Amino acid sequence: RIVHVDLGSKSYDIEIERGLLSHVGGKIKTLLPKAEKIAIITDSHVGPLYASLLQASLEKEAVAVTVLTFPAGEESKNLQTLGYLYDGLAEAGLTRSDAVVALGGGVTGDMGGLAAATFLRGIAFVQIPTSLLATVDSSVGGKVAIDLPSGKNLVGAFYQPKAVFIDPDLLKTLPARYLHDGLAEVIKYGCIIDKELFMRLEKIQNDAELLAHADEIIETCCNIKARIVEHDEFDTGERMLLNFGHTLGHAVEKTFRFDKYSHGEGVGIGMVLLTRRSEKLGLTESGTADRIAALLQRFRLPAAVDMQQEDFLQAIALDKKKRGSRLTLILLKKIGESFLQRVEFSELTQYLP
Ligand code: NAD
Ligand code: ZN
Structure with missing residues (x-):
């Protein structure tokens, strides 16, 4: 391949x-x-x-x-x-x-x-x-x-x-925790761009099956990332889609100690929480967040977190200092379809749990 x-x-x-x-x-x-x-x-x-x-x-x-x-x-x-x-x-x-x-x-x-x-x-x-x-x-x-x-x-x-x-x-x-950590990014690719990949993952029952399918899964993901990078090598547009789940995910990683939530765990939580909000706002097909959560949980990835809106705001505000007053959220229309949403910091609470 x-x-x-x-x-x-x-x-x-x-x-x-x-x-x-x-x-x-x-x-x-x-x-x-x-x-x-x-x-x-x-x-x-x-x-x-x-x-x-x-x-x-x-x-x-x-x-x-x-x-x-x-x-x-x-x-x-x-x-x-x-x-x-x-x-x-x-x-x-x-x-x-x-x-x-x-x-x-x-x-x-x-x-x-x-x-x-x-x-x-x-x-x-x-x-x-x-x-x-x-x-x-x-x-x-x-x-x-x-x-x-x-x-x-x-x-x-x-x-x-x-x-x-x-x-x-x-x-x-590879220790199981790191396998699952990487799987969160695989699920992310399915969410943002490849419904078929997401459905293939939904059919996988356990780690052994995941490893057995690793070749084709890796090939699919490399293809997705390669196509995005070809269009946007220096990360000024389309490549930002890869940040789906990451704004909230980074906030989770930061709020707790690194060894409490890994990067992939944070991203998984971020994908679910953001999608729940965007469903409520009518921007995402309903049922999408539950589907992502179910897939994460099959691989022992958390889909919720004990954090308040203020905790998210604080962590994201710290991050934002490095990048200016607006931020770009990645939202799903449905599984396999995503878009960039520019959000003023003052509007951010709508998108937080
Ligand atoms: P890592 O390199 O620390 O690997 C995770 C752990 O697994 C380590 O303990 C490592 O020794 C062990 N390990 C790796 N392969 C193994 C194997 N086959 N068998 C046994 N043990 C194995 O971390 P990671 O999760 O692979 O990567 C995280 C890093 O990647 C972060 O620093 C992050 O910033 C970076 N990253 C970069 C990009 C990019 O575009 N360059 C994108 C995403 C993440
Ligand atoms: Zn990531």
Whole structure:
């Protein structure tokens, strides 16, 4: 399965195949024939599971491999770890014809991508995403970043990879909570643009079935995100549809400690709460919110939260300071159809629970 991302001279393919990791070295070498040294960037969970297989596959192509491993988790997505990566790349003696391969979840892809975008003013970058979220969302679209103490993803770039290689078998070791976390974004794609995907998800009963269908689900999601990114690479219009559920979701994530609600859990709650309100306002087909909630709950994702309107207002107001007085909400007309709604901050309460 191949998804082509058409961005002119920055175009690339996303290849999805079970078992791909064991022979991906040959594909990378074909793609980047001049690369003699490759740095694998990975985290402390994914590295021990998969880095040696990738390393062996690259070494078969006579590539010199350096593995740079950082402690797993969002807490590592910072300047300090980025500095460690730069030092590692320099020590390994990578030149401008060499490459970085990010092997891991969204944290690894975002930070590995930023390292590749900036080291020597940019060297080739390949993504091998290993979490569901990374395969369907963060590895597509070229946004790379790290966090600052004052906020998430505040330092970054748009930097497209040369290729993305996805081996859905790697998801078998992903902890269930992260599988569900990524599934919230999959459900989001169904909600905003693909009714057929949403209905396919409604037929899936459990995690085993989800993993069995992972190839086609990932392909569908990559296609959706690729088409949106092709139209709006720099996130000034249509790409905002991808933020469905995120304004309220971020508020949930912020109000509680990070480990109480994950990103996907927040997004799930945000999708349901916003859609309930927009149903009341007559903007959304009735019954839509219940359908989203039922699908989330099948995968142990919460569909409600113990938060008052003031809590939402406060969290969103803090966020808004960084972005101005209006905000854009994404609303559903019905499952599979969404639109942008510009809202003055003063009108926001209508859309809050
Ligand atoms: P993550 O990279 O921290 O991975 C989640 C956890 O799963 C980690 O502990 C990781 O070690 C582990 N893991 C990953 N793959 C595994 C596997 N196959 N087997 C076992 N363990 C595995 O986080 P994430 O949820 O993948 O991504 C979240 C990050 O992605 C956030 O930093 C977010 O900002 C970013 N993101 C970026 C974009 C973008 O467009 N660039 C979009 C969405 C999210
Ligand atoms: Zn998200």
